[in-house]
Amino acid sequence: MRRSIIAAMTALSTAPPIVECGWIDEDTPERLRTTKSLVDGSTYELVMSDEFNIPGRSFADGHDPTWTALDKSDDDYSASGGGSLHFYNSSMVSTTPDGFLTIQSLLETTQWNRHDPIKNEWKQEKKYFKSGNVQSWNKFCFTGGILEVDLILPGEPDIGGLWPAAWLLGNLGRATYEGSTNMLWPWSYDDCDRKKQESQMVSACNKANHFGLNKNQGRGATEIDLIELMGGDSKGENLPATDPPIQLPYADLTLQIAPGITENRPQPGSQPIREIDRTHSGYATSVAQNWYDNLTVAGNTSLNPFFYGTYLGETKKNEPVTRNKNQAFQADAVGAMKQLVPEHFKTPHTFRLEWQPGRGGRLDWFTKSHKKVDGNGTVFHMEGDGKGQDWEHSLHIPDFALDEAMGSKIPEEPSYVILNTAISSTWAFPYDVPDWCTQVLRLLRSQVPVLVQPRILQHDEDRQGRAQD
Secondary structure (H helix, E strand, O other), X not given: OEEEEEEEEEEEEOOOOOOOOOOOOOOOOHHHOEEEOOOOOOEEEEEEEOOOOOOOOOOOOOOOOOOEEXXXXXXXXXXXXXXXXXXXXXXXXXXXOOOOEEEEEEEEEEEEEEEXXXXXXXXXXXXXXXXXXXXXXXXXXXXXXXXEEEEEOOOOOOOOOEEEEXXXXXXXXXXXXXXXXXOOOOEOOOOOOHHHHOOOOOOOOOOOOOXXXXXXXXXXXXXXXXXXXXXXXXXXXXXXXXXXXXXXXXXEEEEEEEOOOOOOOOOOOOOOOOOOEEOOOOOEEEOOOOOOOOOEEOOOEEEOOOOOEEEEOOOOOOOOOOOOOOOOXXXXXXXXXXXXXXXHHOOOEEEEEEEEOOOOOEEEEEEEEEEEEXXXXXXXXXXXXXXXXXXXXXXXXXXXXXXXXXXXXXXXOOEEEEEEXXXXXXXXXXXXXXXXXXXXXXXXXXXXXXXXXXXXXXXXXXXXXXXXX
16 A cells, blocks of 8 residues: 655765764765765765664654654645645654665545635645655755765656655755745856846845845755656657657656746757758758757766756746746756666665756766676666666766856755655656556555665865855
8 A cells, every 4th residue: 555765865075074963874884984076086075874774763843853754735736736646744754674764655635724825714625645755954954065865766667656756955945835935946046137136036136135145145945856756658669859768767867947048948848959950942940949058968868858947937816925927937957867677666776966066066967887798799888777886977967058058057055855755646647547547546555665865975175165154
């Protein structure tokens, strides 16, 4: 009857701790307490880890010094939303005897009363699924470094509906609390542009920012998705516009950022058009589109042609936040699709993000593979079978690509870690509705956990700089 996500996590930096605190799990092996950048070879040292090796831990509000599991509905009342089917319950998040965080997803009804501020009345609400969301908001955040997460993905690889993710969000906003992220998510922009000022709550144009924030400094709640699962079955067919060809299931590796490109954007379902095509007589048949240059992918990874971002328009009366037409803005999703295989749902696999923040920085996603040689002596990388010891550089986003496109930058917000499994009516389902209804019920009546272990490492200058802020 249950579905769960299992994980472990690490974070790294490059210096001895400035102040001894309890962020490093004493059971983290010494071999995992330092690492070298896979981009520039510099050394990072562990600043946070959790082995989750005490079974039965509680992550309810106030029970854990690092993590808080939510007890609330994952509401999405936006004009284009309504896809969230679950209620987050802290009892769905626990630990296993073999050292993993587990997030269960369960077919079970939750009923509660909610106050409607528009009509000023109480309404009875009901959701039919429970799941878990655990986050380090306002407890542990970091700016720049390396995030590694060991994951066993939940569910069956060929069934859609489950939406597990490991991601970072700037601490100015709290995930699922839409009032805290409105016009903050996912801004990473520190220039004064009067045309954008109303859309960015904490703008570089502001002579005075609330809550003690610096004047004339643009801030936001930026989002970096280490991994989001897109499950499902593409019936052996390659997904259109993917290069190299990708099939379901796959992982999304994404930076979500604002301000976004507003004119001549790529169309969902096709790769960006980079050149103007002309007939023999010189007439243009297609026009080059505006998108981010100098993005690189490797291995079984394609730039993502299906999701280029979100337009946050003028809100309607039934939405929990408000934006007028002058505050509407475009956010971009800059990312890639990583091919997954059934083994990702059976054994732990490590996903790694290297984050060098701010101007001149970069974002780099890595996954594990191993080398194989075919009958012709050709060497290639085999990914996702659990045997991989070689890192594959799946996606690279340089700061200058953001700067040249929109003047945005690699995020430099203190960010916290979120591990969750959502259940959605609009995520990874096939088009045949009767089939997916059957599949979802089958999915949630079998027990497969999502398991997680995290680690975070940082450079010395990252840690000392933040200590002085």
